[in-house]
Amino acid sequence: MTNFDGFFKSAFTVDNVIFGFDEGDLKVLLIKRGEEPYFGYWALPGHFVYQEEDLDTAAIRVLRELTGLNNVYLEQVSTFGAVHRHSFGRVITVAYCSLIKISNYTIQPSSIALQAQWHSVSKVENLAFDHIAILQACFARLKWLVRYRPVGFELLPPKFTLTELQHLYEAILETKLEKRNFRKKILSMDLLIDLVETQEGVAHRPARLYKFDRKRYQKFLAGGFSFELKETRKKDPQTKKIASSVAKINVRG
Amino acid sequence: MTNFDGFFKSAFTVDNVIFGFDEGDLKVLLIKRGEEPYFGYWALPGHFVYQEEDLDTAAIRVLRELTGLNNVYLEQVSTFGAVHRHSFGRVITVAYCSLIKISNYTIQPSSIALQAQWHSVSKVENLAFDHIAILQACFARLKWLVRYRPVGFELLPPKFTLTELQHLYEAILETKLEKRNFRKKILSMDLLIDLVETQEGVAHRPARLYKFDRKRYQKFLAGGFSFELKETRKKDPQTKKIASSVAKINVRG
DNA sequence: ATTTGCTAGTGTATTTTTTACACTAATAAA
């Protein structure tokens, strides 16, 4: 047997892009680093993976240590392994995307970080390591995902209004959506349960509250599922020309 | 500074799921392992990543050593890192999906493997390590991708007929498509160049040959792109009921 | 020379979905 010892000199970490939604704005949870390298920089929460620990387990651990949350949406997105991305040696990192309801979140005292804070995704800059690239990859994944899977609900409180849901989509997709059509589409999916309750304490007509029908979604998954959103069609003739030659071929089943 | 030496004891590999299309069937290129562990098993082509080598570079290297091909479609899919997946120690692997034109492929003498061979994706079983799971992940990715990006062309020879293209889609999506509608959709995308040439040596009306318009695709990417395929709608009432409550929301821009 | 078998390729009516836009409804504060 050839000797492979030379290869067993690397480490790997997980980094977690934790998204939340608040005040009509998509946020990401960042920590301020308390050690070198990049001491004092904002960074994605992450940690080395232990020798006897699976990747997903490590990602769940990081999430739990930071937020105290256990059962949240978590998905592996991609792996970053540029040779010199870490000064300690060869460290590749597996990026995870998670979606949490901000209202559930409380900073944990046993945290790995000096401090943790929500930042508007659109305003983040200058993170430690290659974390900006990781954030971008996860944001791109979220943008994609939200069109085909009803993951948006993971970011909202259990009860929400259709307008809140629309604002969430608009924040993630960075676009405006048409109210009438958005509602028609969402309701036609039969994935919302009308709680026959309304908002309280608002200075205008109170909106109806809904919750996500998880059971119904499970049934859809079994039978093939597609979930897309259309922005108000642009008036710009150039764009329109391109859009009109776009084609789709769906498979359902 | 805390001592992190304990973490620098791992290795990582890349594994490459190389798809090809031949005889109306989707194939994957497998190698027969010439060393332990799993000596003699079929496996995905892969290799350890060198200390001074980027992940993508390693994937490209493996592909070149096996096929001699250089400029092919290659995409990172996901990373597998279960604790005991490799008997030498902790080894995580980054899975890549690549698409090649089978006609371009010739087995390289300097190959890493005892032998390499195309296998029908639908018939593969019993691979080394967790390679079945990796293959499944990459196949799922391809199935998804092909609906939204015109990557199918990477698998066809430079000149192809619409029927060949349809058969490719049918093989990947594991479904039947309706000829008239498939053609309408594909042609409406304006991504094919009509070569005004026809097949030769067939015992029936010869089909027209097309090639993929790469330049036009670049323009589409800039302006937002969507690519889907719809299967002939099922007659089964249960399925139909579900399909009719599926909703889509597209963003173009 | 004609027929047969086969695959290529087209026309189009119908249904479904998308899009756009203007309308009505309900609440608190002025």
Added chain:
DNA sequence: TTTATTAGTGTAAAAAATACACTAGCAAAT
């Protein structure tokens, strides 16, 4: 009672998807 503000609806017109039956062109068989 009026005003401001957001919630929520009706619907016509356009576009896209679907289904299905048709015609076209070639070689081999008769």
